[in-house]
Amino acid sequence: MGRYILKRFVFMLVSMWVIVTACFILMNAVPGSPFTTAKMTPLVRKQLEQKYGLDKPLWQQYVTLLKNLLRGDLGISIRERGRSVNGIIASRFPVSLVLGTEALAFAVTTGLALGVIASLYRGKTLDYIAIIIAILGVSVPNFVVASVLQYVLGAKLKLLPIARWESPAHHILPAFALGLTTLATMARMMRSSMLEVINQDYVRTAKAKGLTPTQITWRHCIRNAILPVVTILGPLIAGITTGTLVVERMFGIPGLGRYFVDSIYNRDYPLIMGTTVFYSAILLLMTFLVDVAYGFIDPRIRLAKGRAD
Amino acid sequence: METAIEGKAFAPSSGEAPLLSIEDLQVSFYTYAGEVHAVRGVSYSVKKGSSLAVVGESGCGKTVTVQSVMRLIPTPPGRIKGGRIIFKGKDILALSEKEMQSVRGKEIGMIFQDPMTGLNPTMNVGSQIVEAIVKHQRVDKATAWEKAVKMLEMVEIPNPKVRALQYPHQYSGGMRQRAMIAMALACEPDLLIADEPTTSLDVTIQSQILDLLLELQERLGMTIIIITHNLGVVARLANEIVVMYAGKVVEQGTSSQIFYRPLHPYTHALLRSVPRLDRKTRTALASIPGTPPDLFVPPKGCAFAPRCPRAMKVCLEADAFPMELEKEHQVSCWLYHESNPRAAMELEKGGVAIER
Numbered sequence: 001m002g003r004y005i006l007k008r009f010v011f012m013l014v015s016m017w018v019i020v021t022a023c024f025i026l027m028n029a030v031p032g033s034p035f036t037t038a039k040m041t042p043l044v045r046k047q048l049e050q051k052y053g054l055d056k057p058l059w060q061q062y063v064t065l066l067k068n069l070l071r072g073d074l075g076i077s078i079r080e081r082g083r084s085v086n087g088i089i090a091s092r093f094p095v096s097l098v099l100g101t102e103a104l105a106f107a108v109t110t111g112l113a114l115g116v117i118a119s120l121y122r123g124k125t126l127d128y129i130a131i132i133i134a135i136l137g138v139s140v141p142n143f144v145v146a147s148v149l150q151y152v153l154g155a156k157l158k159l160l161p162i163a164r165w166e167s168p169a170h171h172i173l174p175a176f177a178l179g180l181t182t183l184a185t186m187a188r189m190m191r192s193s194m195l196e197v198i199n200q201d202y203v204r205t206a207k208a209k210g211l212t213p214t215q216i217t218w219r220h221c222i223r224n225a226i227l228p229v230v231t232i233l234g235p236l237i238a239g240i241t242t243g244t245l246v247v248e249r250m251f252g253i254p255g256l257g258r259y260f261v262d263s264i265y266n267r268d269y270p271l272i273m274g275t276t277v278f279y280s281a282i283l284l285l286m287t288f289l290v291d292v293a294y295g296f297i298d299p300r301i302r303l304a305k306g307r308a309d
Numbered sequence: 310m311e312t313a314i315e316g317k318a319f320a321p322s323s324g325e326a327p328l329l330s331i332e333d334l335q336v337s338f339y340t341y342a343g344e345v346h347a348v349r350g351v352s353y354s355v356k357k358g359s360s361l362a363v364v365g366e367s368g369c370g371k372t373v374t375v376q377s378v379m380r381l382i383p384t385p386p387g388r389i390k391g392g393r394i395i396f397k398g399k400d401i402l403a404l405s406e407k408e409m410q411s412v413r414g415k416e417i418g419m420i421f422q423d424p425m426t427g428l429n430p431t432m433n434v435g436s437q438i439v440e441a442i443v444k445h446q447r448v449d450k451a452t453a454w455e456k457a458v459k460m461l462e463m464v465e466i467p468n469p470k471v472r473a474l475q476y477p478h479q480y481s482g483g484m485r486q487r488a489m490i491a492m493a494l495a496c497e498p499d500l501l502i503a504d505e506p507t508t509s510l511d512v513t514i515q516s517q518i519l520d521l522l523l524e525l526q527e528r529l530g531m532t533i534i535i536i537t538h539n540l541g542v543v544a545r546l547a548n549e550i551v552v553m554y555a556g557k558v559v560e561q562g563t564s565s566q567i568f569y570r571p572l573h574p575y576t577h578a579l580l581r582s583v584p585r586l587d588r589k590t591r592t593a594l595a596s597i598p599g600t601p602p603d604l605f606v607p608p609k610g611c612a613f614a615p616r617c618p619r620a621m622k623v624c625l626e627a628d629a630f631p632m633e634l635e636k637e638h639q640v641s642c643w644l645y646h647e648s649n650p651r652a653a654m655e656l657e658k659g660g661v662a663i664e665r
């Protein structure tokens with residue numbers, strides 16, 4: 001197990017370095033610079049470029065970047081006059097985190113429950129309802145879901161606030177819109193995983209022991225069916241993370257997503273790099289944690305790797 | 310000359326009531342391709358303390374029959390269409406699902422064919438045994454765990470305290486089957502059903518598991534139904550044998566009757582297909598020519614007739630019924646029916662076909 005975790009961890013670091021390098025290359029390959037849009041004399045531009053180190057050769061910029069990243073310093077934003085990228089992230093990310101966590105918690109619990117119910121009522125009405133939700137959830141993009149919810153529940157029925165980020169009621173629509181795809185994917189995966197497990201020999205063994213259907217479902221079916229579903233949590237969290245970029249904008253939520261998108265339009269190099277590094281770090285960390293969690297749930301991995309140490 | 314030929318179906322063989330008796334059981338599976346008549350009127354019974362072997366080519370309904378006893382037939386597609394299964398005086402098929410839960414594991418234990426997939430991979434073996442104990446006995450977790458370890462010890466798993474905490478993937482195939490046996494016996498059931506318990510194991514392990522079953526049966530005075538392809542297993546373990554073909558019982562009797570005085574041509578063929586160590590020359594293993602009938606449309610005559618070297622006209626037209634030809638020895642074959650003028654002679658020479 002220790003070796004398994006170490007391997008995953010090294011993999012995570014290497015991926016991070018690849019992302020930083022790719023981002024650096026792309027950023028410099030795209031035409032334009034932070035100062036192309038602003039009106040300024042060549043002299044002023046030169047001074048500004050000097051200030052942000054953009055006049056140095058690229059390899060030097062790259063080395064400085066890596067050095068700063070290792071110290072955890074993401075630099076100073078060019079557009080947001082003098083604010084550090086670290087500061088921007090620290091002030092804005094908590095909002096995104098709350099939204100993302102709410103969406104994830106809602107999606108995972110409801111999705112799993114829906115999948116389990118669908119599998120237990122295979123071919124019956126409840127199953128079809130679950131399948132329809134799953135298909136809708138996967139095929140309808142979150143911005144469409146968001147606008148439909150805003151229109152129907154917000155504008156027409158006036159049940160929930162349309163936008164902004166104030167009372168708990170303000171969280172419901174964006175969290176739902178953001179989580180729906182994940183919910184649907186979870187439900188679909190869990191359903192097929194359950195259907196597979198239900199036909200396994202060990203479920204029959206459990207029944208032959210005289211266990212009740214509830215005991216069989218909880219201890220033998222769900223426990224095994226959830227394993228493959230856990231592995232897709234990584235990509236699903238990635239989906240929610242990127243989803244915040246859109247949903248925050250649509251609901252006027254003051255999260256980090258807005259800065260990520262704007263930084264690209266503005267060619268705000270430090271902010272692009274900073275937010276990219278930050279988002280990637282979250283995703284890689286999540287994937288890492290999911291892998292580790294999987295190793296812990298599945299005794300075949302936990303113990304096999306443990307012995308290899 | 311008076312012969313013992315009479316058409317007595319389901320004749321009770323002895324005075325005392327059997328522990329389990331299956332009466333005219335019919336089970337079908339409704340598939341897209343049509344109705345599979347998997348079990349077509351099977352009757353057999355097993356006395357307390359006895360060990361009964363069920364033999365027959367694969368697909369003849371052995372598993373479906375015993376799974377009906379445990380009510381483990383997946384419904385749909387399966388359906389028990391008729392018959393009765395009387396266990397300790399009550400009809401299993403009439404029990405509610407809830408009542409059935411206290412029969413499974415507690416009164417009837419079952420071991421399945423494939424020990425590699427029969428255990429839950431994410432639960433340690435001890436807990437899987439504890440689960441059965443806690444379900445049926447009023448004991449706390451700690452006592453149940455002790456009992457589980459004792460069970461593992463009983464099935465001769467070395468170091469049972471440590472092994473109980475391990476997961477199935479840390480067990481070898483033979484050990485898993487031992488664990489399955491421990492689990493099936495944890496609540497001291499009256500009846501143990503073992504469905505091909507050794508088929509998927511390699512030969513040396515097979516005989517170890519059989520030794521174990523044999524010993525446990527003697528020690529615990531258990532009643533066993535064992536399904537097997539392996540007539541060697543039967544010879545060692547069983548004192549009664551049921552021979553099945555295409556969803557029906559074609560012959561049943563005591564072990565010595567079946568081995569030394571087989572009557573049904575199918576039983577002959579089955580016995581001939583067993584490798585014999587006592588033959589010096591390596592005669593080719595006689596496999597039975599032909600294939601079992603299609604169970605979608607079972608033949609109206611005897612299902613074995615198309616492959617039978619002794620088939621007569623009547624065999625294709627009507628199916629024979631079970632006839633008790635000697636005490637506890639029943640056979641369903643027209644050769645022995647009183648309408649056959651040579652019936653008595655056939656019985657005397659045991660229906661052996663002229664060697665080709």
Ligand SMILES: Nc1ncnc2c1ncn2[C@@H]1O[C@H](COP(=O)(O)OP(=O)(O)O)[C@@H](O)[C@H]1O
Pocket residue numbers: 338339340345347365366367368369370371372373374383386387604
């Ligand atoms: N779930 C099922 N669906 C359809 N047919 C089945 C099913 N289970 C068993 N059968 C059929 O029932 C017949 C008897 O099977 P089985 O009792 O497993 O044979 P065996 O004697 O080898 O144990 C076979 O022809 C098989 O195809």
Ligand SMILES: [Mg+2]
Pocket residue numbers: 368371372373504505
């Ligand atoms: Mg079978």
